[in-house]
Amino acid sequence: QVQLVESGGGLVQPGGSLRLSCAASGSIFSINAMGWYRQAPGKQRELVPAITSGGRTNTADSVKGRFTISRDNAKNTVYLQMNSLKPEDTAVYYCNAIIAKRGPGGIYEYSYWGQGTQVTVSS
Numbered sequence: 455q456v457q458l459v460e461s462g463g464g465l466v467q468p469g470g471s472l473r474l475s476c477a478a479s480g481s482i483f484s485i486n487a488m489g490w491y492r493q494a495p496g497k498q499r500e501l502v503p504a505i506t507s508g509g510r511t512n513t514a515d516s517v518k519g520r521f522t523i524s525r526d527n528a529k530n531t532v533y534l535q536m537n538s539l540k541p542e543d544t545a546v547y548y549c550n551a552i553i554a555k556r557g558p559g560g561i562y563e564y565s566y567w568g569q570g571t572q573v574t575v576s577s
Contacts, residue, residue: 456480456566458549463571466539470575474534476549476568483561486552488525488532492545492573499548505532517543539575546570 462474478485489504489512503513503523511523520539525532532549549568554561 456482456551456553456555456564458551458566458568460547460549460568460571462534463547463573465574465576467577468540468575470539471535471537472539472573473536474547474549474571474573476532476534476551478530478551478553478566481555482530483554483556485527485530486554486563488549488551490523490532490534491548491550492543493548494542494545497545502547503534504550536573539573541575543573544575545573547573 457480458476458478460476466472487504487506490502491499492502493499502517503511503521505511505523505525520537522535548570551566552563553566554563
């Protein structure tokens with residue numbers, strides 16, 4: 455069993471900052487990519503940034519220069535620092551992790567999701 459537990463969402467004024475955290479726990483062999491997605495009402499879920507185990511990142515153009523993803527491999531935790539927040543950043547933010555687990559005959563990768571945390575940017 456693997457769990458992703460998110461924290462750090464909330465209400466913030468435009469121009470403010472928030473930091474999201476997502477910690478993975480359970481039966482884990484290794485964690486490959488970790489990322490943050492968001493979904494606003496009536497819209498599809500979209501990738502915000504992602505980071506590989508080696509530290510390479512992929513960030514959506516809409517948040518470049520404002521959002522920074524980082525991870526602590528020792529703690530199986532990924533962070534999202536969000537600065538200069540805009541009302542259009544309002545969404546439920548989900549953590550995703552590609553986790554390798556031991557199974558019959560080898561190592562297998564699975565995709566796991568957190569429960570989501572609400573971020574609201576409003577004055």
